[in-house]
Amino acid sequence: MGAWIIALLLGPASPVLADTKVNLDELTKSRLAEVEKINNGCLSCHAKKPTAKGRVPGQAPFIDREKLHTSGHSQIACTKCHDDVKEGAKPSVIVGGRELAKKVDRTCQKCHEDIDKVYEKSSHGKLLEQGKETALCSDCHGSHNIRKTSDPESETYAKNSVETCVKCHAHKYKETYEESFHGRAVHLGSVTSATCVSCHGSHAILGPSEPESTVNKANIPKTCAQCHLKARANFAAGTEHAELKAQGPGAPTYWTLKFFTWLTIIVFTLLIIHIEMELFRRYQNIKKGKG
Amino acid sequence: MAEQHKSEYERFDIHQRIQHVMMFSSFILTTFTGLPIKYAYTGWGQSLAAFWGGGDLLLKIHLTGATVMLASCVYHLFYLVAILANKKTRSWAAVPSPKDFKDLGDNLRYLLGLNPKQAYWERYTYKEKFDYWAVFWGIFMIGGSGLMMWFPDVATAFVPRWFIDASRAAHSDEAVLAIVVIFFWHFYNVHFSPTFFPMNKLWYKGTMHRELMLHEHPAELDRIEGRAAQAKKDAGYRGSTAAVDSSDVIPGDIPGEKISHRS
Numbered sequence: 001m002g003a004w005i006i007a008l009l010l011g012p013a014s015p016v017l018a019d020t021k022v023n024l025d026e027l028t029k030s031r032l033a034e035v036e037k038i039n040n041g042c043l044s045c046h047a048k049k050p051t052a053k054g055r056v057p058g059q060a061p062f063i064d065r066e067k068l069h070t071s072g073h074s075q076i077a078c079t080k081c082h083d084d085v086k087e088g089a090k091p092s093v094i095v096g097g098r099e100l101a102k103k104v105d106r107t108c109q110k111c112h113e114d115i116d117k118v119y120e121k122s123s124h125g126k127l128l129e130q131g132k133e134t135a136l137c138s139d140c141h142g143s144h145n146i147r148k149t150s151d152p153e154s155e156t157y158a159k160n161s162v163e164t165c166v167k168c169h170a171h172k173y174k175e176t177y178e179e180s181f182h183g184r185a186v187h188l189g190s191v192t193s194a195t196c197v198s199c200h201g202s203h204a205i206l207g208p209s210e211p212e213s214t215v216n217k218a219n220i221p222k223t224c225a226q227c228h229l230k231a232r233a234n235f236a237a238g239t240e241h242a243e244l245k246a247q248g249p250g251a252p253t254y255w256t257l258k259f260f261t262w263l264t265i266i267v268f269t270l271l272i273i274h275i276e277m278e279l280f281r282r283y284q285n286i287k288k289g290k291g
Numbered sequence: 292m293a294e295q296h297k298s299e300y301e302r303f304d305i306h307q308r309i310q311h312v313m314m315f316s317s318f319i320l321t322t323f324t325g326l327p328i329k330y331a332y333t334g335w336g337q338s339l340a341a342f343w344g345g346g347d348l349l350l351k352i353h354l355t356g357a358t359v360m361l362a363s364c365v366y367h368l369f370y371l372v373a374i375l376a377n378k379k380t381r382s383w384a385a386v387p388s389p390k391d392f393k394d395l396g397d398n399l400r401y402l403l404g405l406n407p408k409q410a411y412w413e414r415y416t417y418k419e420k421f422d423y424w425a426v427f428w429g430i431f432m433i434g435g436s437g438l439m440m441w442f443p444d445v446a447t448a449f450v451p452r453w454f455i456d457a458s459r460a461a462h463s464d465e466a467v468l469a470i471v472v473i474f475f476w477h478f479y480n481v482h483f484s485p486t487f488f489p490m491n492k493l494w495y496k497g498t499m500h501r502e503l504m505l506h507e508h509p510a511e512l513d514r515i516e517g518r519a520a521q522a523k524k525d526a527g528y529r530g531s532t533a534a535v536d537s538s539d540v541i542p543g544d545i546p547g548e549k550i551s552h553r554s
Binding site: 181188189191228236237239255268280 | 327328331332336337340341345346347349350399401402403404440442443444445447448451452453454455456457458459460461464465467468471472475476479484485
């Protein structure tokens, strides 16, 4: 028994294992050193904060070193995504804005191949293929601040993901979702309540008219059943995103709100008047010396 | 002193007192876990939600409170059946009657100084009946809509989706009405009223002192102590016939303790 424990303690020191470990460490170290060298090179110009007035002419676009180093891509070289950048490239050669985003978008699939295949078939992906404006990887996931969805600072974290979607999809959907119980729960920090992507999907997102869509009428019961006990047809039959208006699908809720608002106002007013009258009587009695 | 009277009269039996404790503790819990959901987009709503552990935990605590409240409701309904099934304990005193409207008129005139004495209160005043029946209707509105939201997939087997959406509005708005009534009206009656400040101890003692009874429920006291017939004879009667120095009673004093059959 004692010998076994000693063997266990000495285990990692066995010559074969130790060699492998050193080799792995060396490999990682050397790779990281290389990444660090490249990134430090980039950041020597790009980490300079612009003044409050903005960038001075000739100053490189600002990259937050802290955000980059805490992101999920902290150990990846800048040139992995910006693969067209060569050392000493002139500013005019490098494109910016949406064009840059589109360019970088294509480099994501170098590692995230599986996601790209799904994205291609989605409404967002189809728009990209048609050369139209659409949501690119970086629009939802961010760029230098990219983080895992489970990270509260991630742009795809439950609470933040709604803000991410409504950057483009404001309309009535933002308002009606915020009013819903799902929206309120998520806003208060729930990670189990439904966000936009819980029902609409994320990379495979499709409009409701598409038969494959998770929000197609035929598929809605199944979509609800991801969280809710049973996929009752009736459960999914109602209108989601119903506006609180006197007419339309939101009317019953609208009139219920109106009814209770007035009921509360009337009841509260009468009760306060009653309390005031009692206090008045007490005051009168005290004045008369009866108190 | 020709006759000796009891000094304490029971108004809340042990079951009623337990029901009331269950009701008010769960009411406070659901109030302070429910408000952050209604006011999710305000700073204070979010601070309060964070205090309860945020989103998911907040809802679990709210549902725990709701379970206790529904349990007190079920307890009370069983209790009511038991009370009404037994001939000895059967009483319809908590049911609204024409006398309540007469009392309301009498009392309002008294408060305005048009009546020298307050209403001839029976076992339950109209204010107490209002409190009781407000909770009775409230528990069905809030409890019913709450259950529909808790189990929406079950509820939709019986009602359409828009009904559940509307009931969510009813749930939170009826709750705000209840909160306002409890924390202003009920709290005035049993806590802030100078008669009872800091509180009416009835909720745990279950009894009321005879002196208070004389003032708060004179008609009932007359009935118990056998002066009802004499009281009836006296046409313009206001207040107990029991020999009592008027200075014993604080004029303008208003009854407001929690009364029996309250869940």
